[in-house]
Amino acid sequence: MSSKSRFIGAVEIGTSKIAVLIGEIVQNTVNLIGFGECQSHGVMKGVVTDFKAASDAAHNALITAEQSAGVKIDEVYLAQSGGHLEGFYNQASVSVSAADNMVSQMDIDTVCRLAKAKALPEGRMVVHHIRRPYLLDGKMVGANPEHLNGQRLEVGYWTVHGQEAMIANSIHVIRGFDVRVGDMILASLGSGTMVTTQQDRQHGALVIDIGAGTSDFVLYRDGVPFMTGVVPVGGEHLTNDLTLGLRVTEGQAEKLKLRHGRANVITHEKGKKVWLNGDYAIGDRQFPQQTIETITAARMEELFEVIKKKLGPALAPERCAAGVMLTGGTAKLPGIEDTASAILGLPAQRGQMPPGLEQKLQDPSHTAVLGLLHYGLQSRGDRPLQKRRATGGILRKLFPARA
Template sequence: MSRTKFIGAVEIGTSKVTVLIGELTQGRTLHIIGVGECQSRGVIKGAVADFKAASEATHSALMAAEQSAGTRIDEVYLAQTGGHLEGFYNEAAVNVSSADNLVSSPDIDTVCRLAKAKNLPEGRMVVHHLRRPFRLDGRNVPDPEHLVGQRLEAGYWTVHGQEGKIADNIHVIRGFNVRVAELILSSLASGTMLASAEDKQNGVLVIDVGAGTTDFVLYRDGCAQLTGVLPVGGVHLTNDLSLGLRVTEGQAEKLKLRFGRGTVVTKDRSEKVWLNGDFAIGDRQFPRHAIEQITAARTTELFEVVRKKLGAAFSPEKTAAGIILTGGTSKLPGIDEAAARVFGVQARLGEAPGWVAENLRDPGFSSVLGLLQYGLSSRADLAAPRAASRATGWVKKLFATA
């Protein structure tokens, strides 16, 4: 009988660090028993810029989660984001080796190894190999073993990042004396939490709009086809308001949260809103239309960049399940309308499954919940965990020899 394990899910974001602790019983039962949050410091656009500050914030969140759970964490599943992450597609084909054209396990191993064999530039390392459906004599098959055919093909979307930036993230966790079990893309974590198997089969785009980054993953035929990260998020809407209205960033953030929108709905350009609403000294009025115009323009621009990044991989006809929006910035009213206009498909706000507690249903928890689900379930719908394990192991060796 296997012992109970306590697994942490950690997301070191631009605005906050979030930690969940899950209890893994008999390798398959999930219970969330601890939550910890801390305002992020030393993180810019999803990357560690000040190691000491980022470590202090992360360790505070980890300690809060352990106190909440009443136990120590055994290992951590760590979210990966940041503009340094990139991806490419590579495929390979082999002739089925047996005389009776029956696909064997060695045939599958060979074609997968060849499809993942493309070399990376110096200073880059693999985070995930995401396999698309196998093709046997030109038709998609989920598992080709024991099927009859002559030509077997496999393709992978390979996500890679800068060794130094990935090492920084892992070193932050190691400083808390806990092991990093896996590196998981934030977009995949959100996707596994919010997109159903039917969504993924029909085609769905999951977009996680955070404070400093926007992560996205496109699913088709039940698999992740392509992922990406933009170093743009809710902070940039705040910056635009600060510049456009000539206010401090703190004041701009307040205006964004109270009056910002993904689309412009105010028609009366003379309508004014108060900064604080208390009419005290320093309280000021601003045109509501101008606030909406600024936030809507940046929101539309963000989605246009995502669509450009997707290129020919995205088509409305092959994305029948539309777009799922999540992340803290997805709470901006009208953001779903803005996404629908840019992509030409329906867009909706992601909803956590019914088993998620009310205090964790905020879209800001989607990614870290997905991390925990992946860590606690051997059947989690994320591609190639062994590839991520190799990446983590490589970084451990890096620290061991440093």
């Protein structure tokens, strides 16, 4: 390995699993060299609820990843999810200051600062400022309007913020392993990076990552993230619904979900039954197939209805030509594309992972952690990672002595 290499980890602390991916960064390329995963503990709906349990699980995953790579991680990108995350849009405009109406860097800096200046309630802090395209005299311009001629420059940001204490807890889990958190990245942005192309994002696409405890979504328009959100509903809720509806244990419900659950109802024979274990041994039980499908389909329909409501008029079919990409472990549920399409009013498909990945990384449950490395190495928003850290921000606010 090159002496100039950096070893970056991507960490997702999920409800059902904690995943760690290690990439070797050489110049502008990244090689995947290590992976670790373990069952999650002390995490509910994407939020750390038991610090010691979550730390132990995360450290096991980190150690496994480092051992598989044969290196020590220099820093990590940490995925952020959870129902505490919220977003809003704020826009600002300035008059171009130069007498010849040529946009200067000062004009750009001023309008960006004003657009990001909206105050947050106490106890909340910014996770991401996601910039939308610049407008010059009402017309969309490129990524950098400097030296263009016009009279009025506008820009807006979709700002994602969360509970400061919950964000601090997830960072503490990683810092307990004596690894620096280089930056935090929304899980939805990681997933979106993996299952869409630049053309998809330009045409408009909605990516929904359905995990165990949460579902993260990002709507792309004009090539950039337009809106993001988190719904505290995932695969575990289907299991819980089956547990209550069929009066079975959680383990039995999980088995029935994986074998017979669907996101739509296709069984119309009320008398058709399925076996729990299928070995017909003493204690094996039968359950109505239609009932199982009805329970799981109802929860998935509810999820897509909630996402549709959150997006509101932003979910315009004419601005989302690439349709819906579904990923995450629960996206493997049969019939999910049909249900998503029927409710969201857009063509839906399972997101495709890039070719060339190892078999174990091709599972859609790994979409977010894979995307963290790719997204984190790009110029995020309007400043690359190194500049973000140098100017302070969330990590400096939470940990002034070490960030």
